[in-house]
Every structure is written in C-alpha cells, then in structure tokens.
Amino acid sequence: MVGQRVRTRFAPSPTGYLHVGGLRTALYNYLFAKKMKGDFIIRIEDTDQSRKVEGAQRDLIKTLEWAGIVADESPERGGNFGPYIQSERLQIYDKYCKQLLDDNHAYYCFATHEELEENRQLQIKQGLQPKYNRKWLPEEMGGTIPASIIRKKLDEGEPYVIRMKVPDYVSVWFEDIIRGPVEFDSSTIDDQVLMKSDGFPTYHFASVIDDHLMEFTHIIRGEEWLSSMPKHLLLYEFFGWEPPKVAHLPLLLNPDRSKLSKRQGDVAVEDYIRKGYSSDAIVNFVAMLGWNEGEGSEQEVYSMEQLVNKFSLERVGKAGAVFNVEKLNWLEKQYIKNRPTEELVEVIKPVLLAELEQKKSLMPLEIITSETYLEKVIELMRERVGFEHEFVTFSSYFYFEPEAYDDEAVKKRWMVDTNDLLLEFVDILLTIEDFSAANIEAHLKEFVIPKGLKAAVLIHPLRILVSGVSFGPSLYHMLEVLGKETVVRRILKGIEKISFQA
Secondary structure (H helix, E strand, O other): OOOOOOEEEEOOOOOOOOEHHHHHHHHHHHHHHHHOOOEEEEOEOOOOHHHOOOOHHHHHHHHHHHOOOOOOEEOOOEOOOOOOEHHHOHHHHHHHHHHHHHOOOEEEEOOOHHHHHHHHHHHHHOOOOOOOOOOOOEHHHOOOEOHHHHHHHHHOOOOOEEEEOOOOOOEEEEEEOOOEEEEEEHHHOOOOEEEOOOOOEOHHHHHHHHHHHOOOOEEEEEHHHHHHHHHHHHHHHHHOOOOOEEEEEOOEEOOOOOEOOHHHOOOEHHHHHHHOOOHHHHHHHHHOOOEOOOOOOOOOOOOHHHHHHHOOHHHEOOOOEEOOHHHHHHHHHHHHHHOOHHHHHHHHHHHHHHHHHHOOOOOOHHHHOOHHHHHHHHHHHOOOOOOHHHHOOOOHHHOOOOOOOOHHHHHHHOOOOHHHHHHHHHHHHHHOOOOOHHHHHHHHHHHHHHHOOOOHHHHHHHHHHHHOOOOOOOHHHHHHHHOHHHHHHHHHHHHHHOOOOO
16 A cells, blocks of 8 residues: 555435534545545445435435535546446445355355344343354354255345454554554454345445455545444455555534434534525535644635645544534634635626526616626625525615515614605605715715704614615615615605504
C-alpha cells in the first residue's frame, strides 16, 4: 500500500434519505481524498434487499452532488473497479465464500430462527453476551457435526447461512487514525454470518471483499462500525490481504448529548434543503461536526476549496459532536452576507418566477424580474433574511401588493388625521421627479416640520401601507426601489381600507 494512490469511499444503503451523519462521512472521505490528490468513490450496499427503497440510490447521489461531493467513480459515472452496486457482484462473493469454506474459515449453519432466538434468550438470562453456540460447527473445525450430516442437509435443500469461524483465544488489534490503538478479544466476537439464506452476503462480508478489490487505502466511517472491525480484520487475515487504514468518526449528538435522532429534530439532509439552507452552509456546518483546524485559528466560515486544503483526520476528535441548529443558522446568514450579489440574483430569480406563476403582480414584470431590481432588493434585505428564498418569500412586498395590514401596528400608528396627512403627502410625492431615498426623506421632513409634527407620524403609516408590515429596511430606500407609481397606488389603496379607530 506504500506509495499507492489514495482511494476512499462512501458506501450508503439505498434505504431512504441521506442522514446528516452520512453526509459528514461522505464529506470527510471526499475532503481527505482530494487533499491527498486521490479518488473518492461511491459504492451502493444493497445486500439487504428487504430494506431497499425505490429511487433512494438516485436521490442519495443527487443530494451528495447538491452538496458539491461528486464521485470520481460511482454507479452512474462508472470506473475501472465496477460494478459499484453490491447486488451486481454476487458471483464475486460466492467465489470468496467458497474459498473460506475450503480453507475451514467458514461453515454451513442450519439453525432456525426459533433456535437462535431461544439460545439468545437463554444466554441473556444467564448474564452472558449473546453469541451463536456453534451447534453446527463441523468436526474437522473442532465441532461435533459430522461432514456426512452437513452433506445430507445440503442435498435435501435445507435452508442455511454460512458463518465465519472466529479463532479462539486470539487478540485482534489495530491502529485507528482517530482513536489510536484498539484491541478486541476474540471471545467477544460472534461467528458472524457471511452469506444469508437468500444467497446475498451480509454487509460485513461484502464490504471487506469490495474494499480490497476496489483497492481502498483508507476506510473512514462512523463510530458505530468500530465493533465490526475485528470481524473485518479476521477476514483480511484469512484471505492474506493487507487491510486499509481506518478512522472511526465521533457520534453526532443532540444538544442534550443524546445520540442524534429524529425525535429531537430533522436528521435528513433533504429536510434542510427543503427549508432553504444552502449547500455551502450545510457543508461548512457538517465539516465542523468533529473537526477543527486547530489552535490559533478563529476561522469559522470555509469554502469547499479551503476545507480540502485544511482538512486532516488527525484534527478529528474522539468525543461526540453536538448538532447545534443555531450554529447552522448563523453560518447560513454569514454566507448570505458575504455572497456576491450576482450569485444571489441567480438563486432568487427562479424562486420569484415560480411565485409569479402562482400570484399576480401589479408591478411591471420586466422591472421586478430584472437583475438591476433584484440587486437593489438584495442590498436592502441582505442583513434581514435567514435564507436565500426569503429575498422573495420574506420580502414579498417588493413584488406583490400587501394582502393585509398589521392590525396591531395600525391601531398603534393611526391617528384621527393620519389619512388626511397621507393624502396631502401623496400630492407631494407626485411632484418628485428624482424619486430617490434622499429626496423622499427631504420632502417628508419639509412637509411635517412646519405642521409641528415628527417624521414618525408619517414614516410608520407609510411603511404599513406600502409593505403591509411594521418592520423592514430603511423606509426611504424601500420607497425608492418600489418606485413612485407603486408607492402612490399602495398608499391610496390602503387609505381606502384603513381608518382611525378610537
């Protein structure tokens, strides 16, 4: 393996959505491979056909590509080590399973589900770790079952599984890149099923075969697979293969430090996409779940290129990483603040066009869908939105007439003479040729001061009539962006609907 090109993989099962933990695993594999100028591969592990979900494989890969994690080899892209779907590799597993049987490292087991469960319950009652009791271990491997009985069962077509025989009284040791030395006693390792009765391999068996044949140099995966390592290493030893280097990532935790679960919030990447989070923020956030650049660095916002350059497995911690949605929200806002305006225009224009298909606007479409107009909206709302889509959804008054007015704000801001003052001010607005924020502000002050009034007497009602809400960006700049015609129309329409109520 010395001098070999680095190859890493992400091997999801097509059983549903992409878990955020899966995204982190894929991301770390991708970052490490790219940092080392190597290859990142996607392999689909579908040996459990009962859990397979139609379309899940396509959705998993599509979600990864949305996040910028594009494989060098995959079922879609192909490569020199395919097929990349395990259900298409069954003949390969059969061949290696036969080799283990011939070498007395594996044996046929005809135990029924009821027998296995009865044995398991008995061991639990006795305070023992549940393990297969080796009832079907053949004589030539130290068991009690004659070869003739096994042959008879096979000839009769009895259903069976094939189990690996774990050596007795040995220690399985390995060096984990993140955790350091890890050791297991073989007495704690069960005779793992390698081939199921349906002819499909188990995850453990297929994974080892494929990891070797696909020449992976590093296996980076979640902590939950740590206890599987001794089974995998024994298989490598049986075949005489050099195992890849391994790194087991820390658990993802809820804020209360329990294991991350759907009971306390969303765990599917697709859920966060639907809510409007950008791929940049999601990737940045997930990268920091267990990894940090190191002492002295105060950087928190990273591009994918920066992550590739700075990532290292040695900086991944052992302790569980807390999934803090507030941090994700903060990161999303940082990206919105710092993203070039022209990029945001490209993102929000399709959102606006989709809205315009559902809703009619009284404003000229060629204006509100223009880059110039959208750029003005972005600059006014950049500090106020939490998601990119909110440049449209949270800021709808830049494109659509208010459908209602904030009742509480109306009660608070409307006086007996408010509508009369607004009508007078409309006449002044109509005289302004340069409808700029500065001019609007100057004319408003020139109007109210001689009357002994404060600007707020008109500022708040104007905002409510024009936008429907009592908060937002600078009123004068908002009016400038909307334009004279829209502003006057909305004021007059609002006056008809709102009157002073004592």
